[in-house]
């Protein structure tokens with residue numbers, strides 16, 4: 001077992017010093033004569049979590065409005081804020097009522113935010129009335145935030161109006177202040193003051209006219225078209241009469257969970273553009289995220305009408321909702337987890353007899369011989385950890401630990417070969433079982449699990465040694481041996497091994513962390529069995 005047997009030789013102690021592009025984008029120019037070479041201007045990159053403000057209405061069912069916006073902003077890596085323009089009485093089946101608080105109160109909310117917070121992007125949704133549009137407009141003109149995305153919400157999926165008919169003109173003028181507008185087909189038609197597009201080419205052409213006449217980028221959304229496709233296009237005709245059109249393919253998902261898709265997409269876009277400054281990449285990424293979230297919406301089982309999307313489906317699946325432990329918590333938890341096994345080691349006959357000096361010499365020599373056999377292959381597993389290590393420091397640590405084991409093994413042979421037959425024993429079943437566990441773990445190639453399996457040889461041995469070495473005295477038959485347990489370099493190497501493994505476990509997924517703990521516990525059991533096997537050998 002203990003690689004550090006004979007640590008006084010500095011063998012294992014040698015290790016102590018080791019401390020040593022837009023997905024889905026089909027390219028530029030979606031339609032004849034619309035290709036353009038002009039470079040799309042970029043918003044400067046914000047080197048932090050983007051602070052994104054949603055100015056929108058409240059949807060108590062949580063699928064659209066500010067509720068959807070805040071979820072989308074968070075799901076796409078932003079810090080969300082919300083100033084509420086209107087309260088709706090709404091569920092997945094429709095809108096039952098709208099209450100618009102005094103517009104001055106909205107202005108107070110906006111001022112409170114801009115007085116205090118640097119706003120990296122503003123997303124605008126439901127504005128309800130001409131008065132509200134006016135308040136938002138004058139605040140934007142004064143603040144001039146770096147990025148404004150407008151989802152010109154006019155009519156809900158359910159068919160209910162969310163903007164007074166007479167406010168449409170004011171909203172159209174607001175479009176001019178924005179960097180990007182994301183209308184659905186009927187909304188684009190109203191902004192263009194034209195009949196609604198019926199085909200994809202008509203839609204892109206209309207978006208180009210709006211872009212040119214309002215001086216704004218337009219995301220033309222194909223969600224309301226029929227057919228198996230649900231494409232979108234980023235259309236930029238601001239710089240002349242040759243629009244830049246970047247198309248994004250999409251497959252129509254067969255679901256009724258489309259409530260709030262427009263709100264969610266525009267908020268995701270505001271967040272990603274503020275974060276990266278890359279418009280096309282942001283549209284591609286938002287659309288891929290939206291499709292994943294639409295697909296997962298039905299499983300939420302919210303309402304019986306047009307249900308919400310699941311904004312966090314991808315995050316829950318890939319990241320989970322379990323808070324990761326700190327390395328210190330891993331250390332404490334793992335040590336507590338093997339407390340019972342450690343008590344069995346301490347209370348076992350071998351450790352007790354080694355400590356009080358009553359251990360039969362034949363048992364002791366047999367134990368050292370098994371240790372030498374163990375170290376040979378433990379060194380191979382350490383070398384494999386060095387091969388897999390992600391950093392030079394960890395590679396050096398495991399490699400020097402491996403070397404230390406081989407040196408120790410050679411020293412054991414040199415010192416005890418005079419004991420002839422006893423030291424020449426074949427590996428016992430217990431030794432073989434421990435080594436098979438380590439070598440199989442190494443063969444599986446998972447670095448984190450392997451080093452977790454290697455750890456008890458450091459940690460348990462150091463722990464047992466801390467109680468044994470004070471028992472050494474001149475009359476003690478194994479005094480030299482017990483003294484080796486006090487080796488400072490081995491204590492440092494143990495600390496380093498624990499630090500490496502605990503940090504890896506804290507960073508790992510819950511599944512890998514669990515596999516690491518299992519490997520650690522299994523090795524601790526092998527440590528216990530290794531001690532136990534050496535007691536009473538001389539009698540058998």
Ligand SMILES: Nc1ncnc2c1ncn2[C@@H]1O[C@H](COP(=O)(O)OP(=O)(O)OP(=O)(O)O)[C@@H](O)[C@H]1O
Pocket residue numbers: 064156157183184185221222223224230231232250251252253254255258259260261262263264265287290291294
């Ligand atoms: N069934 C669907 N499958 C895949 N994507 C969809 C589907 N429905 C909508 N989308 C996508 O959702 C986004 C919003 O599309 P849509 O044209 O429906 O906007 P909207 O009408 O403003 O949304 P909202 O439903 O919030 O009012 C677009 O990217 C569109 O392609």
Ligand SMILES: Cc1ncc(COP(=O)(O)O)c(N)n1
Pocket residue numbers: 056057058059064065066088090125126153155156157158162258259260261262263
């Ligand atoms: C407060 C609020 N804002 C926006 C929408 C539009 O979303 P949808 O068209 O999906 O109903 C909505 N229903 N409610």
